Amino acid sequence: MGFFTQLFGNKRKTSAGREATPTQAAGKPNGNAQRAVFFDAMASEWDIMTKLSQTQEQQLAELIDRVGIPEGSVVVDAGCGTGVLYKYLAPRIGSTGRVLGIDISPRMISLAETKFGHDQRFRWHTGSVEKCIEEIAPDGIDRIICYSSFPHFDDQKGFLQIAAQALRPGGKLAIIHLGSADEINGLHSNIEDSPVAHDTLPSIRDLTMMAQDLSLAVQTSQEQPGVYFFLGASLKRS
Secondary structure, rough: HHHHHHHHOOOEEOOOOOEEOOOOOOOOOOOOOHHHHHHHHHHHHHHOOOOOHEEEHHHHHHHHHHHHHOOOOOEEOOOOOOOOHHHOOOOOOOOOOOOEEEOHHHHHHHHHHHHHHOOOOOOEEEEOHHHHHHHHOOEEEEEEHHHHHHHHHOOHHHHHHHHHHEEEEEEEEEEEOOOOOHHHHHHHHHHOOOOOOOOOOOHHHHHHHHHHHEEEEEEEEEEEEOOOEEEEEEOOOO
């Protein structure tokens, strides 16, 4: 949880003495446009702010291993930020695999392209995951990974439905956080007057119920302090 403290613990005071995040949204704190502005403002320092400890890096690598990514897979990195998962996905997809990174923040995507544009297996797309996912992989997807991003999706149930439709037979959806739902939601709610203050991660139980309603077979679900891991599989037949 160390990087969350760095990310959201360094707030500045407003003129009224109230704490504020680096960017405050005017009006109702929701919607992708406001989120894009919010994350754009932090993009240049995102890699430093979200840097994991060695223990957390190993934990994340083990969780990615549990997703099971065969060589040659088409993988969607849903809410990819600046390409945080690049180092984990690149060695797993093999020479013929592809990763399609999507993020709502244009500046995040620009930085991902700058860092990893040399790797032709990776493509970066700006926009909401819900709208982009079908357009960028019309032939189907083998794995969809949401790392530290699911709370920020405008329509979580709609996304799960789109994911279930986009996955090929045998395809899987993984939702991963290095923190429990209570930990993540508590951090978001403390960022007052921001577009993410009301972005919530459902409990594993609630997520499991949503997924089962949408033709995703729950393979693994785990929630405890410091980890949230959900793995659902497509029910499509070959």
